[in-house]
Amino acid sequence: DAEITQSPRHKITETGRQVTLACHQTWNHNNMFWYRQDLGHGLRLIHYSYGVHDTNKGEVSDGYSVSRSNTEDLPLTLESAASSQTSVYFCASSESNGGQTTDTQYFGPGTRLTVL
């Protein structure tokens, strides 16, 4: 069955370190997204991609970067981790139908990141 996986599921790191969170989907979806979930804020969009070599900034992109070298993967990098980036991170993907990007998003299991 097609799925979307994230690794690691839990990560503890120190302030200033570079951290990369992996997201891999086997849906063959063109669209991939990264969100962070914080109490009282719901989910907020960090970065997204509509296809290979395409990346776009979301609502809360400062301090994060992504790259899309293939269809299946969209790794999220925290260049220099800060305590404010302690959060739960969700990756999602959706199909693109003829350029329309309005289809259902399917979510991964999440990565709980703690920055000390």
Place this chain on the structure above:
Amino acid sequence: AQSVSQHNHHVILSEAASLELGCNYSYGGTVNLFWYVQYPGQHLQLLLKYFSGDPLVKGIKGFEAEFIKSKFSFNLRKPSVQWSDTAEYFCAVILNQGGKLIFGQGTELSVKP
């Protein structure tokens, strides 16, 4: 800016009670609407969605939602909740221009057995 509002942050019900969770969005154009559920410790799962057609949509586990365009609302309902419905519920909207999913703040539902 476009936004999604969920008016109830925490709802506590007894089993068999009826549920209605409010969701309003601010955007005058065409939208696609979703309700997602997140059970404790799990990822978001799609409950139901509305793209077009009958404004009353039925989802999994006995949930339904009604799109009322004039009120910019997409409220979630269930006639009789169960303890297993304890979870956080998120309303979300995709604007037809841009394709980005905008989430509400979430409503935590606690069902007492």
